[in-house]
Every structure is written in C-alpha cells, then in structure tokens.
Amino acid sequence: MVGKTKVALVGIGKIAKDQHVPSIATSDEWDLAATVSREGTVEGAPAYTDIDTMLAENPDIGVVSLCLPPVPRYDFAAACLRAGRHVMLEKPPGATLAECYDLGAMAADAGVVLFATWHSRMAKGVQAAKAALTGKTVESGRIDWKENVRQWHPDQDWVFEPGGMGVLDPGINALSILTEVLPNPVHLKSATLHTPSNRQTPIQAELTFTGGITASLDWLKEGQQTWEQRFTTTDGTVVHLLEGGNRCVVDGEEQKVSNLGEYPALYARMTDLVRLGKSSVDLAPMIHVSDIMTLGTRKDAPDFEW
C-alpha cells in the first residue's frame, strides 16, 4: 500500500459499488481506506455511519469521494472541506447551483482541491469528438439519450423527488459531453418537460438550444438503449458520438479513442488535480439543467410506478 493515496468513499449505493469501488480496487494509485454510509459497506474497508467520526479518526485520509444523492451531499462536502480534505463530487455536484459556488469558495479558502466530476466527459470518444469540432462552426446537432430508468435506477425514488432531476439525471451526462465538445457555448431556447402526475421530476424531455441543437431525453425506453450525439458543421463534417460517448465516428470513419474507462479516468484526473493543487468545478452542465427546469413547459405524463 506504500505510495497509494487513501480515499474514503461516502454513500455506498449502486454507483459506488458499480463504478467507484472497482475503479479504486484496480488502481495503482488509490487505496479505499474507509467508507461512510447508512447501510452499505465494502469488504476490507473500515465502515463508518457518521462522517464526522470518520474524519476525526482518520487524519491520514486526505481525499473523500462523495457518491450519495445530490440533496444531502452539501453538508458532507462542507464537513470534509472544513476538515481540510480534498473532495470529489459525483454528478450533479449538488442540489442547487448556489451551494456548488459556495463549496468552490470554501475549497479555495481551505486551500484544498474540489473536483466536480462529470463521468460522461471521460467517455472514451469525447476528446476525439472535441478535436474534430475544434475550429469549426456547428450548424446543427441532435442528442438522443434514451434509457430505461427501471434498469438503471431500480427503486431509487429520490430521482423523482425534488432535486433528483428525473430524466435530467442522465440528461446532465449528455449535457456534460455537449458542453465539452462544442466549440462555442449555446443556451436553451425552449423545453417541454413530461412529468408523471404522481411524481415531481420529468421522465421525458424535448430540448431546443441555440445553434440548431435539439435533444430528446427519454427514461422509459425499453429494449435498445440509445446515448448518441451527432453534429454537422458548416463545412459538412459529421461528428457522431455513440454508446454514451465511448465511440466517435467522423464522416463515417471510426476514430481512435482513449482506452481508459470513465471512472478510472476520473480518479486519474483527481490524482493530477491533487498533485497540482488545482480545483475543477465547471458548472456548465448544471446551469443548462437549471435553465431547463426554469424555462421548461410542464406537461402531465401518466403515473410512474416501478
């Protein structure tokens, strides 16, 4: 274990077990030194249920990675920053923009690193798409982000509660890619949000941005799951991201992509940020979601039950 950086994982739910734990376990640079969770534990890691106790008893754990849902996340992040620890935030980085700006300021004051992660930006083909669009003018773009919430968030009622964002929870992944690859910023012109009558957050959304960009987000898609973005530039180049950004095809030609997975890439980036003492808090994807929730036309959709 000598040379590895100790990290505590907070919120041992589906995303922690599916992604964070294996990414840390297979890393040469990270050591899972503790967990904090009401119920979840990870074999071999000391398990805490209280963040303050974990911080007090483990002054040698310099980094805390927060995987719990966005609404409770701020208090945990603030506790870690106040205790002088570097912090990684799962996406979205919080329940409100104001709290994210506040955490950014707290990290700067404390002289520690805050990394608001966007795992989809680390998808293997994203940088190839960005390179293909650099210096060009996008004439039109189309996002189709269609998945089955029952498969990916089984029984996670919080996604339909205020702050859970509904279909904008996967949608923010699409927007994190969009804001990374586009050569110029765009803004929302209109949105339609279909919300189940017995829930608080949308389950389907149609979005229109400036720059000829449209998006269709669907959380009820059964069978084939679709996470694609396609851009056409004024010089006729067509850039196509498939499989959640993991494949990139430019003018019909498959591009060479990164070979690092999304979460291993996030932890590798955190290693760099800690070494540089540099925070990374880009809120552009969340600003688009806030704009969608503010400007969207709301329509009733059928009740949703798991």
Next chain:
Amino acid sequence: MVGKTKVALVGIGKIAKDQHVPSIATSDEWDLAATVSREGTVEGAPAYTDIDTMLAENPDIGVVSLCLPPVPRYDFAAACLRAGRHVMLEKPPGATLAECYDLGAMAADAGVVLFATWHSRMAKGVQAAKAALTGKTVESGRIDWKENVRQWHPDQDWVFEPGGMGVLDPGINALSILTEVLPNPVHLKSATLHTPSNRQTPIQAELTFTGGITASLDWLKEGQQTWEQRFTTTDGTVVHLLEGGNRCVVDGEEQKVSNLGEYPALYARMTDLVRLGKSSVDLAPMIHVSDIMTLGTRKDAPDFEW
C-alpha cells in the same frame, strides 16, 4: 442637449412608461434619443419597430436600455452588443442563466459595458441595511413579499408563461436585496411552488434557505401590500427593511437612507459604469430563482384568470 448621453429604450410597455421614461426625462445626463417597440411610443422620441434599423440609422446612440420581457431579450441584447453599444438589461437579465453568461462574454469581447440591473437593490434603505449587517453573523431572516399581480401586472400573460417566472418575478427583487445585504452567501434548502392548474409558473412560494432564512412570496395579496425583510444577528441586532427596501429600521431606530429613487439610481450607476468601462453582471439573484425552480416541490393551485 449638449453633454447628455443618448440612450435608446427598447420595449415600451408598463415598466418603461412607469419608470424608465420619467427617470431619463428628469435626468441631467441622459437623452431619450429613440425607442424600439412593436406598439409603444414615447412622445418626442423617434420610434422604431425594428432593432437593426434603429442601430443602423443611429450610430450616435451609444447606450441601449432593454425593457422587454426576458424571453425575447437575448436577441436584442446580442444585436446591440455586436453593434458596439453599451447595454442595460431590466431584471431578470434573461430567460436562462446560460444566455446571461454568454452576453457577459460578448460584452467583454466587444469592449462595451453590460449592466444587468436589479432595481430593488437601489431601493433607498438597502445600503443602510447592508452596513448594519456588515461584520455580523445573521442568525435568522424572514422575507415577506406579498403583492397583487392584478394590480402590478394587469393582463401581462407572459408572467405566467414559461420563462415569465410567476411570483418569482417580484420574488427576484427580494432576492436581489437579500444577496446584496447578507454578509455571507446562503443557498436554498427547500421550496414549495403553488402553480395555478391553468398556468405554467407559480403564484405563491414558500422558501427555506440555509442561515435560518425563510421567505413567503404571494402574488394574490389584496389590500395592504407587503415587501419586507427582517434579519436578526447573533449579537441581537434586528435589521428591518420595509416598503420594498426603501425604509430601514435597525433596533427600532429609523435609519438615514439614500434620497435617489431606484430607476434614477440605476441610470446614475450606468453613467459611472460607462465612464469606467466596467460591466456589472451579478447573477446571484437569478441563480437562486433557478435553484428554486429546480429544487422546488410543485403543488397545484386554483386556476388563475385576470
């Protein structure tokens, strides 16, 4: 007219006629040199219906003040900035946060001034309240912002359409004061939004922020209209803003306040900003509104008709 700065007013509706036109008319520094509006005109000022024509025919008009509703405002602002004019934006500065950030970047690129105005921040007692709270810790705060939409926005259906913000249109005035006077930032913890079943935006809202701040916004208040904020600090000081921020009482004692009205103060500030070549685009009040629209729990309210 020698020495006065020429300004064009865009969107000659209620707020333009009630506030902007008289503020400009009584100013020693400003000359209303043109208007742009689909229908409204101002006696004595050349009237245009098209922004591009007005800009092309009046290269000597260096400042444009935009009073039209937030949804169409971006295109007008962008046209003015591209034409090298300084721009004042009525509140809220746009329909989306992303477009406001974009306008800020455009103004910087064009080397012109963008002023996102918050008229309530110019209310006569706001700086007295800010001074009284400086260096203190606010323990609790209470905002009551209760007015009659039928009196203040008669037949203005756009306030209930997506992007019109509903009761958060006056509410953002309260939040513009809150974010000016508080010594430390706060963020939203929860909100309840009551939206008429036949409309898109809330007509009443209950807000809870960190720092013990709560707010009650009501757009159905008949009779006595209430625009008040009251803060208690840890050392027992009580700061009370009344009449929309135009009176300030500290520990029971009426404070000396500014004698300049809100809109004359905005135009005086614009004179300073243009002289300094400095933009002022503080989006904190709008970020809170976006957070409210994103995190708020929605409840149905009775249908609303004028």
